[in-house]
Amino acid sequence: MKISDYSENELVGLLKRGDLLLDLKPFVVRICSDIADMAHDISLMYADFYTRPVESFSDFHVSVMRESGVFNWIKPRARFFFDGRPSFIPLPESQAFAMLEWGLNWCVAAHSHHYLIIHAAVVERGGRAALLPGQPGAGKSTLCAGLINRGWRLLSDELALFDMENSLLFGMSRPVNLKNASINVIKQFAPETVMTLPVSDTTKGTVALMRPPRDSVQLASCGARPAWIVLPNYSAGSQPIMKEQGRAETFMLIAEQAFNYDIHGAKGFMAVGDLVGRSQCHRLTYSHLDDAILAFDELHSGSER
Amino acid sequence: MDSNEPITWRVKHPEKILHQYWEGEDCVVVYDGTSGNTHLLSLFAGEVLGLLMSDSHTVDSLLLAFSNDLSGADESSATGIIENVLSELRNIDLVCNINR
């Protein structure tokens, strides 16, 4: 069943019982929560996703539960659990959905060592994927959100899953994380997008999540061939410059951004080399989103010639 | 140890070292299967490493092997360059000397 086929009440019940199995291709996650707004946020953000039967195998069991304790009636807090074990510090209950998203990212990144997992956005067009590694402050999420509203397919805004056997990139097409100023930038850039209400005072500032495009969600199980690695470099006031970057240097940047590079040892070394070898490597300096999108379009049309 | 004996360098486990290089670039990436570490080396350092993987060398034999590349430098500068590279490679545990 699709999430949008459930009423919010039904979702509340499923979440309370811990019987909501969400299909996040290639993973299945069992979600449990006693937090009031969780059902609403899930129905909004995951409307186009499917559930799995309750007897199915889940890769991860996650819970976001209200904390009990003396001060929690004044400032309600929530905590994330993975396979029954509490993880992370508790956060204000208003951040529960964001905590679910971050927690899911952590589950995948820390426990899926059949992939090489890179902290990067991945978008695809014409069968070819662009990888945007996630240096802090680079603006990859904003850029990703912009691109997927201008013809590129979303694979992921945070976690690139590289299938080392087949040299394919995958993502889960999950909601996109936007922070601070980029929330309004994207609202103006693409007024039709659906977002959660912004939540302030998180460790990342003010955060909102953007619903992934339906087409992207429907194609989530399709991998994409790596074609470009673009290191975004947001620099206020600058002209857009797409500059070629050496592969060896890009290799080190990717290895650094790969959560489990070290675990894969020699295999990881060869896999990053494979990924980098198949891609044109660039650094993009930009200040306006429109300029950046244009630069990407040029990359794409350049490769079609 | 005889103090007149020149220091001889080599790679301890060459079979555990992998490298990747892309044509036209000035750097090479190297994986060391013993320590599990990955390194970005200058092309020159990579070539010194490559030589030491197939045979042990002293500073003098390396000077000879790279005489063309170092032709612009006088002997003490060239020796300094070689010694710096060896020191860098030893600090990251890629090479060791075998005189001990």
Next chain:
Amino acid sequence: MRDLIATALMDSSLLLGLSDKEWDLLIRQGRRANLLARLAYQVTEKGLIDQIPHQPRLHLVSALRMVERQNQAMRWEVQCLLRGLENIGVEIVLLKGAAYVMADLPTANGRAFSDIDILVPKHAISLVESQLMLNGWQGGHHDDYDQRYYRQWMHEIPPMRHVTRGTNIDVHHTILPESARFKVNTPALFEGIIPLPGYAGLYVLSPVDMLLHSATHLFHEGELENGLRDLFDLDSLFRNFGQTSGFWHRLVPRAMELGLIRPLHYAVRFCTMILHTPIPEEVINVVNAGKPPVWASMVMDYCYARALRPTHESCSVSGTSLARFMLYVRSHWIRMPFHLLLFHLTRKALRRSTTRSWDAPFARDAT
């Protein structure tokens, strides 16, 4: 009643008939018990890995990869340690995981070890400590209480951490604290050490002593989150060493000589009871000499039957929390004189609630 993860480890062929729901439970238990990688290794060894359903198989593969990397890192760490401590003329005895990995024991298969534990003669502790510091290891930020706790009452100096590699090393001078109620015959322990082939200056305990140490560690340990995993280690040691000639014959007399008959008794009892470890009848009978009084025996059975299970809600029955708490207190009771115990426990409880830190959301080191 045996948990699914324990059953699966005892007989991998059972895995072939599991439903999705049972696989779901198995992965959960295996993760919490830190036994997924061990299961993965066994399944691969028996050639069954391709028959495991796709999704659970990926988790087994993932866990095994992680462990293999950690063991590679352990080997490198031991090399670095050797370089740091060579030529100081001290026998360095590798304990626990470091020993299993370096001696290529089957106990190391599918088993992650991160920290290194070494045993050195008591008179050499300062020398070893200063040599480690010269080579990049640093004592943690421990206050005076912690320093005293470790040095005076325990059997080790405070754990040291390497500044660049971030790895930890525990340096012991015996295997149970000096302040403990049960005294270990440490000189006899050192007499039995065996040189590690290919690594001059490094030693491991003899097979019998290695097993006794593992038993002592498990049955004096207070925090049993990994109790089942450690029990499987013991099972592996029994099975592996049990094939070497003279092992069973030497086991009990040596335990008596070292003062470790009680932990050996528990090891034999719980390994045979829970894991059906094949131990000769004669040994079981003789080891009962180390039995505690009947009332204590019943309490220990109650506690360990609960505590030696994965810390997953599916493995929790009434009394589990109490059992774990009692064993936690007991382990400290064994380690220190009573008048110090209360002070220590209160202080540790206070410290834990103020300094406990969880991984920050999306921390890079979360693996």
